[in-house]
Amino acid sequence: MAKVVLVTGANSGVGLALCERLLDEGVHLCMGCRNMQRAETARSALLRSHPSAQVDVLQVDTSSTISVLRAAQEFKLRYHRLDYLYLNAGIMPNPQFDVKAFFRGLLTGQVIEMLATGVGILTQKDNVTPDGFQEVFATNLFGHFLLFRELESLLCGSGQTSQLIWTSSSNAQRSAFSLDDIQHRAGSQPYSSSKYASDLLSLALNTHYNQQGLYSSVTCPGFVMTNLTYRVFPSIPAFFWTLLMPVFWLIRMFTNTFTLTPHYGAEALFYLFKQKPEALDPYSKYHSLTSGLGYTYSEARKMDVDLKTSEALYEKLLQLESEEKRKLQDQQKTFDVRKQRSG
Numbered sequence: 546m547a548k549v550v551l552v553t554g555a556n557s558g559v560g561l562a563l564c565e566r567l568l569d570e571g572v573h574l575c576m577g578c579r580n581m582q583r584a585e586t587a588r589s590a591l592l593r594s595h596p597s598a599q600v601d602v603l604q605v606d607t608s609s610t611i612s613v614l615r616a617a618q619e620f621k622l623r624y625h626r627l628d629y630l631y632l633n634a635g636i637m638p639n640p641q642f643d644v645k646a647f648f649r650g651l652l653t654g655q656v657i658e659m660l661a662t663g664v665g666i667l668t669q670k671d672n673v674t675p676d677g678f679q680e681v682f683a684t685n686l687f688g689h690f691l692l693f694r695e696l697e698s699l700l701c702g703s704g705q706t707s708q709l710i711w712t713s714s715s716n717a718q719r720s721a722f723s724l725d726d727i728q729h730r731a732g733s734q735p736y737s738s739s740k741y742a743s744d745l746l747s748l749a750l751n752t753h754y755n756q757q758g759l760y761s762s763v764t765c766p767g768f769v770m771t772n773l774t775y776r777v778f779p780s781i782p783a784f785f786w787t788l789l790m791p792v793f794w795l796i797r798m799f800t801n802t803f804t805l806t807p808h809y810g811a812e813a814l815f816y817l818f819k820q821k822p823e824a825l826d827p828y829s830k831y832h833s834l835t836s837g838l839g840y841t842y843s844e845a846r847k848m849d850v851d852l853k854t855s856e857a858l859y860e861k862l863l864q865l866e867s868e869e870k871r872k873l874q875d876q877q878k879t880f881d882v883r884k885q886r887s888g
């Protein structure tokens with residue numbers, strides 16, 4: 546039987562490139578996307594290159610609790626197994642590029658580190674979702690946590706192993722994250738905070754689920770030219786980025802994190818697909834890297850995470866999950882009562 550793989554954020558960028566690569570392996574693919582039109586366009590493109598492939602679309606908006614719960618319900622009706630869950634959808638809203646910090650970095654010799662991670666040169670302005678969550682937290686982390694929890698029964702089946710694979714980032718930073726403010730309401734680095742939270746959560750999930758055959762890993766695609774990065778300079782047309790390519794190829798001589806294309810960016814995500822999950826290191830992040838000459842490969846690098854903080858975050862997420870579910874039940878009850886009264 547073909548392995549069933551669900552990929553969130555599958556209609557563009559790293560997610561779409563990963564889907565292309567997974568189809569070469571003969572998987573039964575389910576593309577988790579928030580916009581059905583964009584999803585169908587991407588699905589058609591995948592079917593053009595893989596005409597006999599099994600490719601389905603599942604509507605899911607990871608920033609919305611109700612959408613995630615409905616998607617999981619629909620998934621469980623359609624499939625009886627889930628072997629790989631790629632938690633890839635992500636946003637970095639209203640990014641602000643700090644030109645001064647960039648030039649300071651040039652003078653202090655830290656520019657390569659800055660370009661490799663985006664740390665110090667990028668901040669974001671977050672939004673609040675209709676559910677009342679910080680949008681970056683909800684989209685990048687909490688929605689994915691809920692999705693995983695709802696699909697747990699399919700992932701933790703008898704005698705099989707399954708994998709959760711998070712698209713994190715080298716932008717993840719302990720200093721951007723606080724257990725007292727897991728949604729990052731107060732700061733200006735919600736993206737960094739959400740990615741650090743996914744690193745922590747992955748560790749906690751390994752602690753709690755390895756015995757049930759479920760393994761969680763985190764990846765970083767490197768710097769990839771996608772819609773997410775084009776939005777760093779929204780007023781600049783896309784061809785500007787193409788003009789910058791020679792500059793980026795040059796920078797690639799000094800840092801192997803400039804993977805640039807979605808196909809290369811998906812390297813570590815695809816690498817994990819082919820590994821025995823028991824052999825993976827829960828304390829490492831798997832990076833997609835590209836050498837100066839354009840050779841792509843994957844490398845494990847230790848993360849700055851600890852068990853105690855990961856446990857504390859896990860507990861907070863469980864609590865938030867039960868609060869959300871209770872809120873939805875109450876809303877449903879109120880709705881039912883009103884419906885009864887109105888006859």
Ligand SMILES: NC(=O)C1=CN([C@@H]2O[C@H](COP(=O)(O)OP(=O)(O)OC[C@H]3O[C@@H](n4cnc5c(N)ncnc54)[C@H](OP(=O)(O)O)[C@@H]3O)[C@@H](O)[C@H]2O)C=CC1
Nearest residue numbers: 554557558559579606607608634635714768769771772773
């Ligand atoms: N590009 C880079 O340099 C790096 C990217 N990453 C991570 O890679 C992942 C993929 O991003 P990338 O391919 O670069 O960017 P893209 O913008 O191309 O892809 C992001 C995907 O996530 C989807 N998405 C966004 N919000 C939601 C939502 N609320 N519900 C469901 N899907 C949603 C998007 O859908 P839609 O098309 O509808 O917007 C899109 O399919 C992200 O997690 C990102 O943080 C990590 C390190 C570097």
Ligand SMILES: CC(C)=CCC[C@@H](C)[C@H]1CC[C@H]2C3=C(CC[C@]12C)[C@@]1(C)CCC(=O)[C@@H](C)[C@@H]1CC3
Nearest residue numbers: 660661662663667714715716767768774777792
């Ligand atoms: C140096 C020149 C010619 C132009 C500036 C390009 C920057 C906009 C670009 C360089 C490094 C990039 C980068 C990211 C965004 C765009 C840059 C700052 C990320 C922060 C995108 C999201 C991630 O998760 C990080 C891993 C990326 C790190 C590099």
